[in-house]
Ligand code: SF4
């Protein structure tokens with residue numbers, strides 16, 4: 001396996017220009033879409049089969065009667081343990097030698113298991129092709145020595161591309177810098193490979209809790225939730241069964257008296 005590649009999105013540098021969103025559409029020849037009113041400058045509400053990068057706008061009260069804007073250019077996380085990949089029954093979703101996660105459009109049968117298996121709501125279904133779609137990590141570009149189009153287009157270097165280990169070092173230093181500057185809640189999301197989902201190969205620097213950005217604090221594979229839910233269901237069934245037996249025995253005892 002080649003050295004793992006990653007994208008590191010430092011939201012403290014994002015100016016919300018959406019050059020990344022446009023560059024992604026342009027490079028991947030994704031068709032235009034009707035704009036959506038979302039209440040902010042964000043367009044669209046969520047990822048679509050024609051929008052693989054999405055600049056999200058969050059407004060938060062600053063406690064002084066005003067609002068703070070948080071901007072985050074969101075994308076598929078290319079998870080080390082990818083729910084989409086594990087759920088795909090046809091093998092259409094695969095991991096490349098660089099550690100990225102891709103969908104082979106020729107093998108996708110449109111079952112949409114991946115759509116519900118992604119903990120981040122990334123995969124979108126294309127009604128015209130009948131297949132699942134998401135960020136490809138610019139598979140064609142990285143195999144030809146080019147960085148992802150979104151990272152290349154970002155004017156503030158908010159999106160960085162490179163080897164994962166080197167980007168992680170850069171990211172940790174940046175958190176220290178920001179904390180010294182007074183951004184006490186600056187933190188990394190998905191950088192830790194011993195953390196949730198084995199780490200994300202598209203990880204983020206956030207300026208506050210993940211929940212501010214609509215990200216799960218502790219993302220889990222849905223398959224793992226199924227195991228927990230199943231165990232709970234079995235436990236409940238056993239307890240109900242025991243209760244029924246006890247009731248029956250008590251009634252039996254009363255009848256014989
Ligand atoms: S973010 Fe979702 S679509 Fe992307 S690799 Fe992880 S599980 Fe798959």
Ligand code: SF4
Pocket residue numbers: 023024025027028052053075134135136137138139148149150151
């Ligand atoms: S890596 Fe490529 S496909 Fe993914 S969001 Fe960036 S430009 Fe789009």
Ligand code: SF4
Pocket residue numbers: 013014015016017018019020021055073153154155156157158159
């Ligand atoms: S191109 Fe860079 S600065 Fe502009 S919205 Fe995207 S991440 Fe933010």
